[in-house]
Amino acid sequence: MRRALIILVVLAVLIGGSFVIYRYTSQAKEPPAPDYETIAVEEGNLISTVSATGSIEPEDEVALLFRGASRVAEVLVKEGDQVTADEVLARLDTTDISLAMAQAETNLAISQAQLEKLKTPPADVEIAAAQAAVTSAEAAAASARVALESAQASYNDLVSGPTADEQQAAQATLERARIVRDQAQAAYDQVANQPNIAMLPQSAQLQQATVDYETAAANYRITTAKPKASQLAAARAQIEQAKASVAQADASLANAQSSLDRLQRGPEEQDLAIAEAQVRQSELAIAQSRLNETNSELVSPISGVATSVNVGIGELPPTGQPAVVVTDLSRFHLDILVDEIDIGKLSEGQAVNVTLDAMPEAVISGHIDRISPTPVSSAGITSYKVTVVVDETSAPLRSGLSATASIITDELRDIVLAPNRAIQVDRSSGRAFVEKIVNGIPTNTEVQLGARNELYSQILSGVEPGDD
Template sequence: MKGLFAFLRARLGWLIALAVVALAVGGYGYYRRYQAEQARQQALASLRTEVIARGDIVSKVSATGSLLPEQQVNLFFLTPGVVAEVMVTSGDAVRPGQVLARLDDADLQLAVRQAEDALAIAELNRKKLLAGPSEADIAVAKANLHSANASAAAISQGIAQQEVDIAQLKYDSALDDYQKTANQYNSLVQFAKDNPRFAPSQAALDSLKSGMETAYYASEIARLQVQQLKNGADRGSLSVAYARIAQAKVVLDQIMAPPTELQIQQADLVVAKAQLALEQARLRASRAELAAPFDGVVAVVNAKAGEPTGAAPAFVLLDLSRFHLDVAVDEVDVAKLAVGQAASVTTDALSSIILSGKVDRIAPTATVVGGVVNYSVRLVLDLSDAPLRSGMSATAEIVVAEVKNVLLVPNWAIRRDRRTGQAYASLKAGEELKEVEIETGLRGEAYTEVTSGVKEGDIAAVSTAREQLNLLGGQ
């Protein structure tokens, strides 16, 4: 026994050393197992998982803009003048044809009446031309010829004082007629110079001038007759008398002859010009009133009674029955759009109200701003009772595609190989993660349609740790 104790004392150091080594090896193994378990627990805790199920996907294109009314027009007076009356104020609802304001139209109405008179004269002259001479015209022409013959005979036989007095009275009357006609013509010409906008038609002036010239020649003939009678039957007097006979014959022949085609065309032209002048005068007079072209609301009133019209619009009129939204869509998203696609619109001011609408038109050409290529797209909103206002900021979401009851895999669980384009889904298989090849369909904001490679009930999973670790602790 003493020998055994001696042996043990001699080997005690080695035994302690072996025990220490055994404890160290056991402790290290335990530590490694502990680390592996901790890693596995951390990996399990960092997993993001979701059960693959069926559902619907709606793909949308978003864009922003401002609400605009169906129509917005600036209304101007089409003729200058002074505003006489304004019938509406800002915010008033108006109907089509409702008069908004009126100009002072006294001068315009005067021009209409003058044009009506000129047309009446032109039509009477044409009617007289086509009707031919009246019995009175023929009788006067024959009487003038007879008078001319009588005068020539009297000159050749000597003139009585009574005939001289009668000729003097005729001359005085003819001269008075000429002076009245000349004064009327000169006054009308001066009025036309002072008021060019309301000047009578040229046809009316020409007609009055022709009458003045006829009166002048008549007065000259009467004056020469008086002079002839006073001078007695000299050769010059007889020449004048014979000339008067010739003139009277020409006048009688003209009266008895039917109108020529040229005379009829000239008369028609004068009537047509007078009609056109009257239409223009009436048009200018009608433009003294400014009316609403459609149902709407008066947004701006610039016209003021007593002030002349200016360059600014008299009124701004809005059609608030419907609204539209013009948005800019980039060249990638615009390829997904088509006329008629449904859209939902929300405004910043009425965020709780969702408005519906559709794509109305897509610009065929792009606009480039800052190197970004965009296309203008108009969305027309459906009728709504919402208290919308022009200019409200709005956001539109246009539905470009939709699928129902399909397998949905969250986008965060899908990876696509950049080189081959193959898509992979990350799934949880037991305590491991694995990637499987999949075929994808429509992609939404959060989910993608998968047509093959996964089944309903599979668990999509990815690790959210910085480094993905095998759940068993391997590399």
Template structure:
């Protein structure tokens, strides 16, 4: 029991000592900088370096090869959206458009005609064709009438008479000159030639006026005899032969017609007449019938196809003029007047709304959002800050084997600086902001690396107390205090040697 009475006072003393140790730890005043916790604004940022770029670029190509007739721009020219840049020849394209429009009018007319009732004249003509075809078929089936037989017989008899007459004419012409007459004329020519030969010999042996006149008379006699013989030989029987041949051909035709028309129609003739009647009846039925749904749909489809062809032709003609898709500046021209252009002909960029692109490390990219503000300075003018804003962030990492980064695009704010594409830009990306928060310098905060706890040396008169604090946002100079201090509290920056005292206030 005595041992227990001695143990209780010892335990009580130890308890008091531990309580004192867990109370306030104070230090003696030491040399150091005293700062005051204050309410202020805090901004955290990430730095990056990039380049000025154009938000829009365009490599403008012709839709199909063509000869350049006009070139409206050169490198450095400013253009407005819709301005013509390059003009290709359009003659064939205009012809294509005219043909497409003509075809559209034709198809529309066909559709209109399909919807309208047939013209009375067309119906009358179709009915007449049916009646004529029916009459022809009926005649074939019934055979010739007595009157028709009489006509066919008379035609045959007339053809026979023509042959007889042509034959008689031929015989008359052929018999008008006999062989005896021709022989007598030939003998007269031979006698005249002999007389001329003797007259020439006599004149040659003893030339005088009398012998010379005799020779001339012999020559004239020979000429007359020869002329008479030639006249007899020129009598032509070819005309009579032609007339006879023609009459014979007409007789053959008349005999064939007589046999065909009087012998009854053949099966082939009746079938042909029936087919002709069926065709005429079908044509009339088509005129009188309402258009079928299939015919209507076909006509509508043909009109629509013609409209598409017109649209295609109009589009091709429009594309023969290469136009600026947006306001900007021409950066390259790849063709000349007279050349056959194909592929890219003009390059341009939007120089009015420049952006800055910077690679941001994957560690920091999570703190960057679209719309986030930033400050940009250009290497050319490093002392001038330009307000900017995150426009968009690349969805995939840049192709960099050594480091994973994402391209962040910032839209430059208003500035009087003549910024140009390609300039180097330094960017401070504002990752977070706090307004009206409690701040202390970063140097006033101490961290326990083992536990991760943060403390500050709060000044209490001529002593300091190490108190735990919780922190929030921080930048390169200040840290937000979220717990453990109040505005106006003073903290010591520097090294102190703690002196432990027992009991509060000591």
């Protein structure tokens, strides 16, 4: 009796099982006889692969943006141009940057000079000049105090009025002047009839005696009179002015003394720290200007092709998109998602065959470059991202092409094989079965499976080579 492995029109092979439908030849009155398709069990080779799809992407692509806000002065490339690493692709206007640099350099020179001046010991002539300034300020302060004392004394005299001695002296002076005037008058009267009276000494003596008397009378009235409000106000004003002069003189003296002390003592630590900080601040301003100058140039960090140019001369740099995109079209990769069941079969460096939907006849070699340690979960399925680097090829690769990566995970030779469509797997127990015709009757026979791929499974027991 020949043993036969039956495939009864397998419509689908499911994960964990399959199902079978029998075809019958229709008869009008007699029961239909089943129509069986038999397949001989043979030895062969089994290649296990893991396949997944992804999109071809360049291995290296950079989107370059300007960091400055000036208008574009030069655009040195257009889309499709080849560029090399460190090549300048575009420049911004640097007028404002140059002005800021000049200002920063000037500020640095000033702050450095101020710091050096602080650190340099004073010359003898500087100390001598400072000492002379102190001496002069001391003299001015003393003079101001004398003036204040004089103004105060005058005010006090005005308020208190003349003493009795002063009044007696003024009266005595007035009396003497009256006597002298009367004597001069008497002498004048004796020669008054002379025709040349105006030329005689008695005339001049009377005139002088009269003036002296009137002066003495005026002094007496002043001495004995009470001070007026305007006089008191003027005296008080002189006192206030004298006080202000004293305060100003004292301040000048304090400043002069402070300057001398500072020269003799040397710079304060705080002053040195401030001066050094100002130097550092100026240096940072220069560094910032240089950085702005560097950032005014758009430089490609890689060699490749300018695949996008979004700037024009006179325009402001675009916001929300790169000014220039440079792509290395010599190296490509694709990212695929591999089920957790298969990820353990893969390793970095493993060979990969890549086929393109646009060029199905071309098979491009590659290798696994990276396997992500972090899982990706979607719809209850756990996968891992695997990056496949495509080897150099003459095929015209383009970014975004759909591709399939096939990775050989196992290769067995001279083993018993059965097509997956002929195998049924019980979901609950995990046991596998095939249909064999024994004595013309399909018999459900358990088999033990080994390795498998998309089409075939290894049969470890249950059927033998030559069975059909």
